[in-house]
Amino acid sequence: MTGGITPEAVERIGVSLAAQLDARPARAFDEEPVKRVGAILDFSRAVTRDEVLEGLEQTDSAFAARVRRAIFTFADIPARLDGRDVPKVLRSVDQPVLVTALAGAAAAGLGEPAAFLLSSLPSRLSGTLREEMEALGNPDPREVESAMAEVVAAIRRMEAARQITLATPPAPDTS
Structure with missing residues (x-):
């Protein structure tokens, strides 16, 4: 089905994809949110860590579970x-x-x-x-x-x- 595609069409597709990749905004953080929250909680007091995890559990249990796995104490x-x-x-x-x-x-x-x-x-x-x-x-x-x-x-x-x-x-x- 793709045998009749012209080189010009492939070039336009490539240019379009490259433009979309270049249009992505720069990220403020290198790490994903789970790792960032986990790193913060690694060094938080135990009471604070437990309170934050309880709050996360109430608002987004899936995110809280991933954060719990990211924490190292x-x-x-x-x-x-x-x-x-x-x-x-x-x-x-x-x-x-x-x-x-x-x-x-x-x-x-x-x-x-x-x-x-x-x-x-x-x-x-x-x-x-x-x-x-x-x-x-x-x-x-x-x-x-x-x-x-x-x-x-x-x-x-x-x-x-x-x-x-x-x-x-x-x-x-x-x-």
Whole structure:
């Protein structure tokens, strides 16, 4: 059916398509909305993150589900960070910050991520960190949340630099 098309017609189609591509406005953001909202919520306080997600859930549950998958928090570390990458990541976090995050993790209900991080380190380093955690006691919850955010930021920086790869979170169960 296209055998009778003239070269002039093909050229006009090509020029038309090129004009449409050039007519697209420049984008203000490189990332799609889900990734941008997820990145903001990665570093938001837990209370704020939960409130925003609840609001999103009420207005657009499909978008909220996609944002939940895009978020990476301290709690997500065991499921998404490869244990072999833990030493590399933790070297990029100041030790007092790391000790604060780990010491306060159990009180914040995040003992599993802390245990995962410690078990992924050489035993000597893990032992030293445990001693420092014990000496620190129970740090202020705001300091703990800030320290956890720094650990997450270090992981995200390394992921962005392609030094590590995070596992993709499982899709939400829609059944």
